[in-house]
Amino acid sequence: MPIEDKNNNNSNQLKHIQIGGRKSKLAVVQSELVKQAIQTYYPEIDCSILALSTLGDKVQTQPLYTFGGKSLWTKELEILLIDQIDEFPKLDLIVHSLKDMPTHLPEEFELGCIFQREDPRDAIVMKKGSQFKKLSDLPSGSIVGTSSIRRSSQLIKNYPHLKFESVRGNIQTRLNKLDNPLNEYCCLILASAGLIRLGLGDRITSCLDDVYYAVGQGALGIEIKKNDQQIKQILKTIEDPIATICCLAERSLMRYLEGGCSVPLGVNSSFNPETSILNLKGVIVSPDGKISIEDEINKSIDISNDETLKRDCELVGIELGDLLKQKGAKEILDKIDMTRNINARPTEV
Structure with a gap:
């Protein structure tokens, strides 16, 4: 794939890049990865991160498909790609988990870059102290926590002896629920990439090689204002x-x-x-x-x-x-x- 010269003159005119992302711990880590990559190639460009809470972050009880799905993660940040609002600065780019990024973006925006795909597989995380390693090892009727119809439908097909229950919250919240002795979950199914990026790779008991992963899972998608050639050239270097x-x-x-x-x-x-x-x-x-x-x-x-x-x-x-x-x-x-x-x-x- 052709790569633009990282020393392109247009990039040298840019002194600052404002990065936007969600406020969750994982989202901030992902934004930091993009920031570090840009500054590795363009040390003369200062980068700062705006971590913004969204409606999806605030609602942890109702399934997301009932009130907007993945657009919840993008709308509020996209507004700032257009212009500064109150105390919030105008953004040059937004860092998303690519699997949460809609395939149809508003006409004002585009996918500027796909960055750093970690292991895209789903991971099994057993309760602390568990003797089991794989789903096939679990006794009939064991409760597995998952959070997507994609996972649950394949798991029901592959492991009909198990029960699959929805579990919400960020990764650490889910792990706390799992490890609580009063909780009935025997294990969780989580994306390997998120665990690895948070330094929690040691919690991965095994990976689900027999389960197809989500579209874009493990990769980061960087959204930009359409036809922003200066930012696009910089992102070309880190894709x-x-x-x-x-x-x-x-x-x-x-x-x-x-x-x-x-x-x-x-x-x-x-x-x-x-x-x-x-x-x-x-x-x-x-x-x-x-x-x-x-x-x-x-x-x-x-x-x-x-x-x-x-x-x-x-x-x-x-x-x-x-x-x-x-x-x-x-x-x-x-x-x-x-x-x-x-x-x-x-x-x-």
Whole structure:
């Protein structure tokens, strides 16, 4: 993938970059990672971070799909990409967990960069002192805490002997609930990337290699004002080329299926830079785990320039989407009413 010269003259004119993100501990860590990366290449540019609480941070009791889904994480910050408001400064970019970033952004904004994909797999975190390592080891009827319809639908299919219950809160809150002796949870299912970034990788008991992960999971998405060429050139330097290819295809698949963070779409992707072959796998599982549809695509990606790369990734997602639709994926998605379905899960961590 072509990389812009990090010493581009346009970047040298910029003296300060205002980074925005959510106020959770994980979000702040992610913003700091982006700040450090920018300043590694552009030490002459000062970067500061605005950590802002959003409605999604404040509401911890009601499933997110009942009042706006993933747009809750973006709207308030996006306003500041347009202009300064009261005491809040104008932002140059917003750092998101890519899996929480809508595939359809308002026309004023764009995905400026995909940055640093950590391990995208889901992790099993057993209660402290547990003798068990894997879900298959747990006794029948054991309660597993999870937070997404994607996870729960696949887990119900793969581990029908277990019970899966929704659990909300940030990562530390969930871990505290798990370790409480009075709590019935035997383990939690969490994204490996979040645990690793918070320095909690030692809590990972094992990873779920048999569960397809969320679109964009483990990667960071940086949102910018549309056509901000100066910021875009700087972000080009820090992007993760392989993650960009994989995640663009994953997001194309989700967009084509009209899915969001609270639908049972799972993916698995890999890109071989030597052969330029992208492998994208997708699965749709009904919330009760009874119907499962999956397929995969292997395609060559033209990485000679950004436009051909984006085009090819988009087509891979669409082609896989068509294969899944032919097998009945759309029917599964159409039957899911995210405001009423009691099996639905809120946005995942």
